[in-house]
Every structure is written in C-alpha cells, then in structure tokens.
Amino acid sequence: MTAEYSAHHLQVLEGLEAVRKRPGMYIGSTDSRGLMHCVWEIVDNAVDEALGGYGSRIDVVLHADGSVEVRDRARGIPVDVEPRTGLTGVEVVFTKLHAGGKFGGGSYAASGGLHGVGASVVNALSERLDVEVDRGGKTYAMSFHRGEPGVFDGPGPDSPFRPFERASELRVVGKTAKGVTGSRIRYWADRQIFTKDATFNLGELEQRARQTAFLVPGLQIDITDERPGSAPVAALESAAESSAESETTPAETGATVTTFRYDGGISEFAEFLAPDAAITDTWRLTGSGTFTETVPVLQPGGAMVPTDVERTCEVDVAVRWGTGYETVMRSFVNIIATPKGGTHQAGFEQGLMKVIRSQVDQNARRLKVGNDKLDKDDILAGLTAVLTVRLPEPQFEGQTKEILGTPAVRAIVANVVAKELTTRFASTKRDDKTQTALVLDKVVSEMKARISARTHKETQRRKNALESSSLPAKLADCRTSDVSQSELFIVEGDSALGTAKHARNSEYQALLPIRGKILNVQKASISDMLGNAECAAIIQTIGAGSGRSFDLDAARYGKIILMSDADVDGAHIRTLLLTLFFRYMRPLIEAGRVYAAVPPLHRVIIMNPGSKPNETVYTYSEQELHSLLAKLTKSGRRWQEPVQRYKGLGEMDADQLATTTMDRAGRTLRRVTVRDAEAVSGVFELLMGSDVAPRRDFIVSSSDRLDREAIDA
Incomplete structure (x- = not known):
C-alpha cells in the first residue's frame, strides 16, 4: 500500500x-x-x-467429461x-x-x-x-x-x-x-x-426447462445427462405430474433423457403450480398497450441518436383461486423469470385489487362487509397466477434480470387486468357468476379471519411457560424464559424420551415425545390435523398458532430439533414432521429455526495398550466406519468386536446421547431450509399422496436403482 x-x-x-x-x-x-x-x-x-x-426443439446435454x-x-x-x-x-x-x-x-x-x-x-x-x-x-x-x-x-x-x-x-x-x-x-x-x-444441478436445469416449455407452447426441450452415477431427478418429479408431456427415459448409452413439451401454455402452467383444489377455472387475461420511450438508436454511420420509439407491450395472465390460503405467483418478461417482481407484477396487483375491492363494495350487503377494508393479502390468499409480458428491449435491474424496471409497463398491465377481470365479473354466464361469487366469498372470509386474529392478538396477552395451562402433560419443559436460548427436541417414542431426559440440559432443553408416525397432513383437512393428538400437541407446545395466524414472535423456543432414529422409520417420521411444519408453520423454517438432529450410527472402542484408557469414536455412516477401520488396521491398532450399531436412540446411554446428539459442544445439527421442505413435500406427495398412478410409475421406473445391500432388514 x-x-x-x-x-x-x-x-x-x-x-x-x-x-x-x-x-x-x-x-x-x-x-x-x-x-x-x-x-x-x-x-x-x-x-x-x-x-x-x-x-x-432444443437439446441440452450434460456430457460425462x-x-x-x-x-x-x-x-x-x-x-x-x-x-x-x-x-x-x-x-x-x-x-x-x-x-x-x-x-x-x-x-x-x-x-x-x-x-x-x-x-x-x-x-x-x-x-x-x-x-x-x-x-x-x-x-x-x-x-x-x-x-x-x-x-x-x-x-x-x-x-x-x-x-x-x-x-x-x-x-x-x-x-x-x-x-x-x-x-x-x-x-x-x-x-x-x-x-x-x-x-451442474440437474434438478434446476429440468425445472427451468419445464418452465420454458410451459411459456413457449409447442417447444420441445430434451435434457440428457451422461454423467456417471447421476440420478434421474426428473423421474421422481415428472412421475407426480398430471401432464403426459414430460417424461424421463433411459437412452441407449445409459444416459437419462428427459423431454418437456406442453401445448397448453400458461393455463397448464398455473394448474401445475396450484397447491390446492380449485374454486375457479383458470382464467386467461390478455391484452396489450403501447407507450413511447426515448432510447439511443444506432445509426448506419455508427452514431447513437436519441429517438422517440413507440413500444407495444403484450400481456398474458393465467389466474385461478383455490381452497387454500397459499399464494403462488410466477412472473416473466419475454419468458425470463423475474423472481423479485418489478413494474409488471406491481401493475397486476394494482389492477387485481382495484377490481376485487370494487366488486366487494357493490356486493357489500350480501357479503356483510360493514366498514372493513380488503387488504392485498386477503385477495392473494389461495391465488395461483402466471404473469407474462412481452415487449422489445425491457429495462432490467442488472445482468441477472430479476426485476423489471420499465415504468410504463405497470399502467398497461393494470389496465389489461382490470378490464379483463371486470368483464369476467360482469358476465351473465352461469359458471362465471358462480365462480366470481365464490371468489368474493373467499376474499371477504380471509379479511374477516385476519381482522379477528388481529383483534384476538391485541386483546389477549401472551402467556409464558409457567402461566400456560394448555401445554401437553407429556412435555418435559425447560426452565429458561429466554426464547433465543431455548430448544425443543421432538423425540421419537417414550424409550428415547427416558434416555433424553437424563442426557439433556434442563435449563434450556425441552422434550416432547410423539408416539409413532403422526398424521399425513399432505391430504388431511385442517380440522383433521387439529384433531390429531400428536399434531395438536406440537402446535400447542410451540405456542405460535398455525396456518395464516401463525405468529413467529410468539414461538416459545428458539430452535425446534427433530430427533428420530437413524433408520427408515425415523426418516419417515422426520418427513411427516417436516410436512407439518412446511404446511402449517412455515415461518419457522423460513427463519432457519427448524433442525434435524444427527445421531451416530456406530460406536467404535479403540483399545490402547497398558493402562491407558480406551478411546471411543462415533461414526455417522457406513462409509465413515469403513474408512476408520481401514485407518486403524493400517496403523496396527485394535478395536473391540463387535462394533456397536445403534438401531434407535433408546439403545444409547444418556452420556452417549448427550455427547453425540444433544450437547451443544459436540453435536451436529442439520438446518432445514425452505428448499429442503419443498423437496420433502413434493416427494411425500408422490410417495404418500392419494394419487396411486404416479407412485406406481415411479416404483417401476426406479426399481433398477435399488441397492439391496442398503436394506436394513
């Protein structure tokens, strides 16, 4: 310097x-x-x-080299x-x-x-x-x-x-x-x-190819993966799709070829994205508008001359409302995804709110609205929308094109959406009248639920752990009232609970046992979920509510840790729990407060000569165990036979469970992210959902990937 x-x-x-x-x-x-x-x-x-x-047609090949x-x-x-x-x-x-x-x-x-x-x-x-x-x-x-x-x-x-x-x-x-x-x-x-x-992430590549095939009807995109040992990711995803236009087949060379082609356009895309049952058909809102902007134009002589240019912006939107409360919004500019929105998405929300608020005001007596006002979240609840605009030379923020910045697009999209929706609500067709009435009933119901929840929150003071009388009797709570330090372990079975009680630090670690496998909330109704004893106990213990009324600030624990056996049943229970958190307590996952404990699989006692005490080493996979034993054999050291293989948390002594899984100084926790939870939800829908055909196709197409040696039976 x-x-x-x-x-x-x-x-x-x-x-x-x-x-x-x-x-x-x-x-x-x-x-x-x-x-x-x-x-x-x-x-x-x-x-x-x-x-x-x-x-x-476009072919994308991931070569073996x-x-x-x-x-x-x-x-x-x-x-x-x-x-x-x-x-x-x-x-x-x-x-x-x-x-x-x-x-x-x-x-x-x-x-x-x-x-x-x-x-x-x-x-x-x-x-x-x-x-x-x-x-x-x-x-x-x-x-x-x-x-x-x-x-x-x-x-x-x-x-x-x-x-x-x-x-x-x-x-x-x-x-x-x-x-x-x-x-x-x-x-x-x-x-x-x-x-x-x-x-190269094959899953991301296939997701982008599927998205593009939806946005450009008739375009076929083939993804070929020739890399050795690569798993056919799309076999799992496309098996769960309703459309037959996406399929995964093994090529003659042993590579995996996935084909994407959709002729239904964004209407089919909206149906694919929708997470719930529909209360309306998929409505297409189309139109265009023009605007003038001054841009530098390259002349034949090489000079850049500011010129007023008239642009045409084409708008195409697919919307449908469902029975749930989750909002799924995808926006695109010239088929480029804009995950952070921009002027086109702002215009869509503006036009949507204008029409729905106007319709609610016109039907205020039937809907019993009173003086309450609709919020944007009330209208977007249960909405699945695919918004596409096409225009020459759009202005983006940066090379990654995540946000559209062209100002004039907002007014054009708002006008198109308002005009098309107004026409839909004014239609005299029986189906249109029925569906628009259901939409108004839904948004007003969401508004009333929001206002009721806010009133309840303002009038009820939050009870702390000592004051609460609704906590489950089987909860072994902690003593601290500091949420940032407290941890809730959701434990599989009473046997593991007994060991965990002696292994925990009761100052800040709470234990909640669950019996067996909880309800599959993927297809169950909200009332069935709340009626399930194990699901209700988890929601009561966390103390922050569920669904749209979930209040992250009211959660009684800083970390939620899923501690299940390191076997197939334990993985199944963890999947069921993650599905519950993802569907009804998602803010906990988005805030990074849900974890999975990582208990060891093996305990190896290394024998030392003389009076020197033996060493204890824990391994967490078969590969790690074989690597350790090979290293010991090479160095001439011996270990006690047989090597202990833990088949459940209940087999561990309290000091072993504390050292490996619960003590902050030596444990390993796997944080669950939103992407993990979405993947779990998709896999769970495929493997445990009510639709049998995709599950049968997946089992047949993936049977050759089964390693019989990996079956713990």
Whole structure:
C-alpha cells in the first residue's frame, strides 16, 4: 500500500479480461449458481429464436467429461463478416461484449437477451468452447480457449491449442441438406474461475426447462445427462405430474433423457403450480398497450441518436383461486423469470385489487362487509397466477434480470387486468357468476379471519411457560424464559424420551415425545390435523398458532430439533414432521429455526495398550466406519468386536446421547431450509399422496436403482 495515487495506478481492462477479472458482475457468483447461470445464457439464446418462430426443439446435454452442449434448429448464428469489425458473426458474438442482434435492429420483436454479453461471458469463463453452425448448406466451426479464437489439436480442454495469429478462420467442416439450419455450442467451464465444489444441478436445469416449455407452447426441450452415477431427478418429479408431456427415459448409452413439451401454455402452467383444489377455472387475461420511450438508436454511420420509439407491450395472465390460503405467483418478461417482481407484477396487483375491492363494495350487503377494508393479502390468499409480458428491449435491474424496471409497463398491465377481470365479473354466464361469487366469498372470509386474529392478538396477552395451562402433560419443559436460548427436541417414542431426559440440559432443553408416525397432513383437512393428538400437541407446545395466524414472535423456543432414529422409520417420521411444519408453520423454517438432529450410527472402542484408557469414536455412516477401520488396521491398532450399531436412540446411554446428539459442544445439527421442505413435500406427495398412478410409475421406473445391500432388514 502507498499513499501515492495517480493516473499510472489505474488499470483498463479490455474486452473479455473484465469478465475474467470480475465474473460476479456478469453471472452473480462463481459457485454452482454462477455455473448454472452460464447454461441459462446459452439456452436462452436458443429459446429467443424459438420465441420468434424459428425452431421447435432444443437439446441440452450434460456430457460425462463435465462439458455442456446446447443444440438448436433455429436460423443459426450469422457466419458472414460484420462490416465494422471485419470479423465473422460467430466471432463477434463470442468475443465482443455488448454485441448481438437484440438492440432493436429488427431481428427480434421480443427476447430474453438484451445486453449482448451472454455468449461472450460464457466464452470468457470457459476453458474451451466449440461452436458449430449450419447455414447455407454448410457446417461452419470455430473454437475458443478462455475467449481467444484458435485451433485445438484434439478433443477436450487439455488438448494443445494454437491461437490465430494474423486473422481468425471460420472453418467449413461439412455439408448439410438444403434448408437445414441451427447451432451447436459445447463448452467446458474454466475451473480457474469457478469453485471446486461448483456443479451442474440437474434438478434446476429440468425445472427451468419445464418452465420454458410451459411459456413457449409447442417447444420441445430434451435434457440428457451422461454423467456417471447421476440420478434421474426428473423421474421422481415428472412421475407426480398430471401432464403426459414430460417424461424421463433411459437412452441407449445409459444416459437419462428427459423431454418437456406442453401445448397448453400458461393455463397448464398455473394448474401445475396450484397447491390446492380449485374454486375457479383458470382464467386467461390478455391484452396489450403501447407507450413511447426515448432510447439511443444506432445509426448506419455508427452514431447513437436519441429517438422517440413507440413500444407495444403484450400481456398474458393465467389466474385461478383455490381452497387454500397459499399464494403462488410466477412472473416473466419475454419468458425470463423475474423472481423479485418489478413494474409488471406491481401493475397486476394494482389492477387485481382495484377490481376485487370494487366488486366487494357493490356486493357489500350480501357479503356483510360493514366498514372493513380488503387488504392485498386477503385477495392473494389461495391465488395461483402466471404473469407474462412481452415487449422489445425491457429495462432490467442488472445482468441477472430479476426485476423489471420499465415504468410504463405497470399502467398497461393494470389496465389489461382490470378490464379483463371486470368483464369476467360482469358476465351473465352461469359458471362465471358462480365462480366470481365464490371468489368474493373467499376474499371477504380471509379479511374477516385476519381482522379477528388481529383483534384476538391485541386483546389477549401472551402467556409464558409457567402461566400456560394448555401445554401437553407429556412435555418435559425447560426452565429458561429466554426464547433465543431455548430448544425443543421432538423425540421419537417414550424409550428415547427416558434416555433424553437424563442426557439433556434442563435449563434450556425441552422434550416432547410423539408416539409413532403422526398424521399425513399432505391430504388431511385442517380440522383433521387439529384433531390429531400428536399434531395438536406440537402446535400447542410451540405456542405460535398455525396456518395464516401463525405468529413467529410468539414461538416459545428458539430452535425446534427433530430427533428420530437413524433408520427408515425415523426418516419417515422426520418427513411427516417436516410436512407439518412446511404446511402449517412455515415461518419457522423460513427463519432457519427448524433442525434435524444427527445421531451416530456406530460406536467404535479403540483399545490402547497398558493402562491407558480406551478411546471411543462415533461414526455417522457406513462409509465413515469403513474408512476408520481401514485407518486403524493400517496403523496396527485394535478395536473391540463387535462394533456397536445403534438401531434407535433408546439403545444409547444418556452420556452417549448427550455427547453425540444433544450437547451443544459436540453435536451436529442439520438446518432445514425452505428448499429442503419443498423437496420433502413434493416427494411425500408422490410417495404418500392419494394419487396411486404416479407412485406406481415411479416404483417401476426406479426399481433398477435399488441397492439391496442398503436394506436394513
């Protein structure tokens, strides 16, 4: 460090150097999330072509060597020379930042790509990238090494590379049939950039492919996973889907191929996303609007001239209300997901609230509303909505495109939604009148429940642990009143409870035993759930309510720890408990206050010579046990036979349970996240739900994955 600071201390990063120096600016991070973002950049370019009506199939291949390949049957990347740079279109696209056909030049009416950096960023962050283009009856090819064009002398990124010295060459490597066009891009991510544990997530890739297939009706997306030992993730997910347009099949090479194609569009998407039974059909709200904005337009001479341009924004929304209270909202701009919303989502909520409030006011006497006012949450309860807008050159916040910022879109979406919904509510058709009446009844019921809960909260003071008379008799409570320090262990069975009572620190650790397996709340009604003794005991013990009235601040414990046996039944009980928390006490999971205890599987006593006391080592998996025994054998040390295998918490002594599972100094806890809970809910719906057909298909398709040695019987 020096106090001197002058112009010669400044650095100017040229071209792709800036991407390699600060990759997070372009892809968000250099872990698995950034690795997946690179895949989206290439896939979205192919989807933009399909969105414009060019090509109806995209193939994504995860190769066994760690590379990713994306193939499309669209127009193909331009291969002629771009006059300003003197480079072919392929080289411009992959080596020049802010270069592309999506800056308003007329090639795309609406697209997900906007900044012209996606393909070049992927190229800069790849150890090797190969591109092949079919155009004009020929197949053209070019390769790059960390963004530099040249020639590899063999397959793979480790082959010798010779960069072009004087001029780049777009090689002609074959011929194609007349009318055949398309692009094939294969790249190897640069491990100098990405972290060692960064991996391609097949589940995320399939979820994105499914989403895109819904948004572009008729587009087929095939995901092929050739990686050794990879599990067919979609086999579990698509087995639970009602649509037959998504299926997983084993390829001849042993790879897993998952196909996504949906012709129903966002109406089918809304039905797929809906978590509850419907009280309305899926309503489509469509329309468009125009607005004028001043944008710099590139002139033929190269100058940027501010010009007033009239834009058209097309709006397409699918909405349906269900019997539950959960809100599922998905918003998209030119098929790019905007998880953090933006002006289009704000306009949707504005138009929705305007119409529903107006309809409630008009039917105030029938609905017995009084002077109470609807809140946004009352209207959104039980709503599943898919919102899509298409417009040229939308304004996003940042390269990751998570928030739409174009101001004029808000008013257009609000007007379309208000107009279409007003027409629906004014309809004289019997079905429309029945469904709109049910919607009004539902939102008013939600409003009254919210007001009632607020009144109850304001008039009832919160009872502490000593004052409460409704706590279950079997609860072994703790002494502290400090919520941040207290812990509730939900224990499987009375035998484990007896051991845990002696193992716990009663100052801050409470114990609640449950008998066997609790109710499957996935399909049970709320009344059945509350009527179940074990579910009711858990809700009473935590003391924060359930469902929409759940109050996180009223929870009596800082940590909720699920402590079940390390066997199949224990995993089943943990799954049932997680389903209960996910459906009725989700804020606890979202706040990171639900954990799973990790008890050991084995106890190994290592014998020491002489009077030196023996050592006790606990292992938590078969692999860890074999590794330990091999290490002891190599060092010539002995251990007591047989090695103790814990089949339940009740087999452990109190000091062993305290040391391994309950004592804060030595235990391991696995925090449950929302993503974990959603996955558990989906798997539980498949394996324990009322629909038998998807479960049968899953068992048949996955039977070859069963390891008979892993069955503990």
